[in-house]
Amino acid sequence: MQTNFTAEQLADPHVAESEKILRRCVHCGFCTATCPTYVTLGNELDSPRGRIYLIKDMLENGRPADAEVVTHIDRCLSCLACVTTCPSGVDYMHLVDHARVHIEKTYKRPLMDRLIRQLLATILPYPKRFRAALLLAKVGRPFAPLLKGFPALKPVAAMLDLAPKGRIKAYDPNHVHPRPPEAKRRGRVAILSGCAQPVLDPGINEAAIRLLTRLGVEVVLPEGEGCCGALVHHMGKEDPALDFARRNVNVWTREIENGGIDAIIITASGCGTTIKDYGHMLRLDPAYADKAARVSALAKDITEYLVTLELPTAEAKGLTVAYHSACSMQHGQKITMAPKTLLKNAGFAVRDPAEGHLCCGSAGTYNIMQPEISAQLKVRKVKNIEATRPDVIATGNIGCMTQIGTGTSIPIVHTVELLDWAYGGPKPENVA
Amino acid sequence: MSEAIKFLEPRKNVMSRRRAIIEDLADLLPPECLVHEPRELVPFETDAFVAYRRLPLAVALPKTTEQVAAVMKYCHRYGVPVVPRGAGTSLSGGAIPQEDAVVLGLSKMSRILDVDPANRTATVQAGVTNLSISDAVSPEGFFYAPDPSSQLACTIGGNIGMNSGGAHCLKYGVTTNNLLGVKMVLVDGTVIDLGGKHLDAAGYDLLGLVCGSEGQLGIVTEATVRLIAKPEGARPVLFGFDTSEQAGACVADVIGSGIIPVAIEFMDKPAIEICEAFAHAGYPLDVGALLIIEVEGSEAEMDAMLKSIVEIANRHDVKTVRESQSATEAALIWKGRKSAFGATGRIADYICMDGTVPLGKLSYVLEKTSEIVERFGLRVANVFHAGDGNMHPLILFNANDPEDAARAEEAGNEILKLCVDVGGCLTGEHGVGIEKRDLMRHQYSDTDLNQQMAVRAAFDADWLLNPSKVFPIEGRPAA
Numbered sequence: 001m002q003t004n005f006t007a008e009q010l011a012d013p014h015v016a017e018s019e020k021i022l023r024r025c026v027h028c029g030f031c032t033a034t035c036p037t038y039v040t041l042g043n044e045l046d047s048p049r050g051r052i053y054l055i056k057d058m059l060e061n062g063r064p065a066d067a068e069v070v071t072h073i074d075r076c077l078s079c080l081a082c083v084t085t086c087p088s089g090v091d092y093m094h095l096v097d098h099a100r101v102h103i104e105k106t107y108k109r110p111l112m113d114r115l116i117r118q119l120l121a122t123i124l125p126y127p128k129r130f131r132a133a134l135l136l137a138k139v140g141r142p143f144a145p146l147l148k149g150f151p152a153l154k155p156v157a158a159m160l161d162l163a164p165k166g167r168i169k170a171y172d173p174n175h176v177h178p179r180p181p182e183a184k185r186r187g188r189v190a191i192l193s194g195c196a197q198p199v200l201d202p203g204i205n206e207a208a209i210r211l212l213t214r215l216g217v218e219v220v221l222p223e224g225e226g227c228c229g230a231l232v233h234h235m236g237k238e239d240p241a242l243d244f245a246r247r248n249v250n251v252w253t254r255e256i257e258n259g260g261i262d263a264i265i266i267t268a269s270g271c272g273t274t275i276k277d278y279g280h281m282l283r284l285d286p287a288y289a290d291k292a293a294r295v296s297a298l299a300k301d302i303t304e305y306l307v308t309l310e311l312p313t314a315e316a317k318g319l320t321v322a323y324h325s326a327c328s329m330q331h332g333q334k335i336t337m338a339p340k341t342l343l344k345n346a347g348f349a350v351r352d353p354a355e356g357h358l359c360c361g362s363a364g365t366y367n368i369m370q371p372e373i374s375a376q377l378k379v380r381k382v383k384n385i386e387a388t389r390p391d392v393i394a395t396g397n398i399g400c401m402t403q404i405g406t407g408t409s410i411p412i413v414h415t416v417e418l419l420d421w422a423y424g425g426p427k428p429e430n431v432a
Numbered sequence: 433m434s435e436a437i438k439f440l441e442p443r444k445n446v447m448s449r450r451r452a453i454i455e456d457l458a459d460l461l462p463p464e465c466l467v468h469e470p471r472e473l474v475p476f477e478t479d480a481f482v483a484y485r486r487l488p489l490a491v492a493l494p495k496t497t498e499q500v501a502a503v504m505k506y507c508h509r510y511g512v513p514v515v516p517r518g519a520g521t522s523l524s525g526g527a528i529p530q531e532d533a534v535v536l537g538l539s540k541m542s543r544i545l546d547v548d549p550a551n552r553t554a555t556v557q558a559g560v561t562n563l564s565i566s567d568a569v570s571p572e573g574f575f576y577a578p579d580p581s582s583q584l585a586c587t588i589g590g591n592i593g594m595n596s597g598g599a600h601c602l603k604y605g606v607t608t609n610n611l612l613g614v615k616m617v618l619v620d621g622t623v624i625d626l627g628g629k630h631l632d633a634a635g636y637d638l639l640g641l642v643c644g645s646e647g648q649l650g651i652v653t654e655a656t657v658r659l660i661a662k663p664e665g666a667r668p669v670l671f672g673f674d675t676s677e678q679a680g681a682c683v684a685d686v687i688g689s690g691i692i693p694v695a696i697e698f699m700d701k702p703a704i705e706i707c708e709a710f711a712h713a714g715y716p717l718d719v720g721a722l723l724i725i726e727v728e729g730s731e732a733e734m735d736a737m738l739k740s741i742v743e744i745a746n747r748h749d750v751k752t753v754r755e756s757q758s759a760t761e762a763a764l765i766w767k768g769r770k771s772a773f774g775a776t777g778r779i780a781d782y783i784c785m786d787g788t789v790p791l792g793k794l795s796y797v798l799e800k801t802s803e804i805v806e807r808f809g810l811r812v813a814n815v816f817h818a819g820d821g822n823m824h825p826l827i828l829f830n831a832n833d834p835e836d837a838a839r840a841e842e843a844g845n846e847i848l849k850l851c852v853d854v855g856g857c858l859t860g861e862h863g864v865g866i867e868k869r870d871l872m873r874h875q876y877s878d879t880d881l882n883q884q885m886a887v888r889a890a891f892d893a894d895w896l897l898n899p900s901k902v903f904p905i906e907g908r909p910a911a
Binding site: 001002003023024025026027028029030031032033034038039041042043044045049050053054057066068069072085086087088089090 | 433464467469471472474475476478479480482483493519520521537539540541542559561563582584585586710771772773774775776777778781782831832837
């Protein structure tokens with residue numbers, strides 16, 4: 001597609017990169033077909049091609065973001081289904097990242113919107129604050145229906161709806177205690193503890209560590225590591241996102257240079273997509289570019305790592321598993337076969353729900369910021385999953401687990417919990 | 433932006449009432465169904481023929497036939513042009529708006545209304561994508577045959593407008609051969625039904641007229657299409673040749689011998705390289721030209737037909753013959769082919785021609801095409817429906833270089849004229865749109881064109897529907 005930037009504009013490396021991305025787009029429109037918001041809303045402005053055009057127009061004219069552009073960019077889930085579909089190889093992810101940073105820098109959001117974003121950015125990445133907020137949410141939940149009456153407060157109502165209904169376990173940063181490998185040592189890996197996941201479901205990493213240890217992999221939990229930064233990154237808050245990234249790069253680099261690690265294991269695919277992008281995010285920082293690229297190259301989803309270990313075939317469990325591929329897994333990281341291969345190998349009958357390419361509506365904080373669209377996507381997703389009549393749903397991302405879990409009575413677990421069970425670990429608590 | 437093709441001058445009486453028209457439309461449609469903020473109009477300024485762009489006055493995205501009718505009635509009353517739009521995937525600029533026009537987008541009308549296996553029909557809203565019809569009827573053992581390469585995204589309404597084709601149309605025919613009925617809103621808002629669930633309707637075959645009328649006779653809001661039972665099996669087979677001439681001659685001989693495979697697709701060397709890099713489908717990279725020939729039916733039927741085709745291919749010194757070994761591989765072979773245009777975007781901008789030639793002229797036209805494109809200092813990749821002679825030279829150029837873009841357009845015009853001169857036509861499936869409009873006089877005499885315009889006038893005397901398209905602007909009867 002033709003672009004129209006001045007040499008002066010192109011001197012900015014961010015603009016130069018976006019220009020290159022835009023030049024790849026031939027405006028064929030294929031991306032509209034697999035975009036969850038276009039499929040839901042039927043307006044090209046809420047499709048990748050429409051957003052690309054809005055961003056192009058805004059950047060070419062060097063304009064601050066305005067309410068219209070912000071509305072349509074905000075509605076983007078960043079599910080990246082369009083990137084999977086695009087035959088021309090348009091790097092929509094980095095284009096929309098740039099647009100979000102541009103919005104954050106040039107647009108003043110309405111007060112309530114600003115407050116909610118700031119609240120999420122201040123709480124979610126920090127496990128202790130997040131747990132405290134969840135406890136508060138239990139008290140606030142009865143007020144959710146009331147809040148829905150005020151458009152500006154809908155996100156708050158959505159937050160209350162999403163908070164777990166059951167007991168919220170105490171957050172113990174040392175809740176998992178890695179042990180020396182139980183079998184002949186096959187490797188050494190660091191595992192990302194994460195921020196929201198250990199509060200919502202500490203069982204996921206426990207299962208991952210148990211399984212890896214049993215398989216002869218030494219697991220380390222490097223000290224000082226924090227949120228991957230995805231959350232603020234997707235809000236266009238570039239500086240805090242890069243701070244999170246640098247902090248983790250420092251921690252993992254220390255580990256790489258001391259004990260040496262074969263991989264940085266991630267059990268939340270949303271975080272995986274971002275950590276694999278550290279190399280790009282920090283490319284303009286000479287002090288970090290190389291280190292970040294090294295970290296990104298080592299980042300592996302747990303299933304991506306497990307398939308390299310050639311696990312034995314386990315006997316059939318008689319359980320049907322609907323595998324929900326998180327967008328960050330299938331589109332962000334292009335991991336499509338590994339989780340299903342592992343599950344089948346572990347003795348589960350695996351089903352692929354229809355419209356598997358469509359997002360469940362979770363998408364980080366999307367279900368809080370865009371509750372209406374998110375709710376429609378959840379209903380559609382749950383309908384497709386339930387049509388496969390599964391005994392259990394497996395997925396690789398805590399966000400999807402929370403989202404889908406609030407829409408169905410079928411138990412939902414992380415893929416690694418089933419694998420841990422199949423290879424000698426305990427049965428996941430919520431599986432009948 | 434290219435300027436060689438002119439649009440109609442915006443109507444002054446419409447432009448001066450812009451504000452009022454938007455306010456009136458807002459009374460007819462729910463708020464989420466009307467786009468009018470200038471910045472939000474920009475993404476609607478073009479379709480997949482991106483060299484030409486015009487901002488529309490407003491975009492209406494109705495949800496019902498009644499809303500479409502209300503918008504049409506209003507626009508007719510006040511003389512406001514209307515440009516219909518499906519998914520905006522037109523390669524001939526069929527959905528490019530103009531400054532005084534309301535874009536009428538059918539993208540919110542995307543429901544499958546009825547699947548009737550006993551009558552082998554499906555009735556759908558116009559904004560349903562081509563592929564989702566096949567997806568919806570697949571559990572019943574059926575599919576919808578015409579399969580434009582953009583079938584993932586393009587809508588049935590747009591397919592009807594352009595009488596779209598696709599790879600599998602060699603055996604099953606194009607849209608018009610698979611369309612049984614439509615609900616259509618006329619320019620004044622009247623709603624009519626044409627055809628039904630049967631193969632022929634009483635009275636005039638107006639359906640045949642409507643299919644391919646490029647949005648100039650009315651706005652189709654619902655369509656009833658014919659479904660076809662899925663074959664027992666299907667096998668795409670790759671035939672690699674040293675030269676395009678050999679491949680072209682092989683196609684003519686296969687068809688000439690009375691064999692009708694489901695599809696015969698052609699790729700030249702640049703196209704093979706582009707598609708293989710994208711799809712990793714296992715296309716041979718050591719050949720000069722490739723045919724994808726798909727056979728279908730029972731194993732015995734497929735074997736028998738393949739045997740005859742291989743015999744013919746051998747006479748043309750076929751270099752490699754490779755059958756797809758699995759369903760996954762077959763899917764990749766088609767994915768590569770159907771993504772060919774978009775994948776070309778990885779290496780350059782392109783414009784895609786759509787001329788159709790008699791099969792005996794295939795090799796000659798391929799050779800001449802290369803000569804023409806080289807003369808303009810450009811490159812070309814050929815990937816097309818060889819079985820029905822429907823060529824798609826992709827002329828590669830740099831859109832940020834206006835001279836390069838102008839040369840690409842000129843080269844394209846020469847190629848299309850060549851297609852007509854050898855006894856073919858300007859468009860096989862993409863429609864005339866704006867792209868080929870001014871070449872229509874090369875194809876038709878004034879008498880022919882006047883007759884077509886007279887039919888058009890019977891539906892839309894004021895030239896309100898998609899007015900800048902299909903017919904050259906000079907020589908039109910006064911509205």
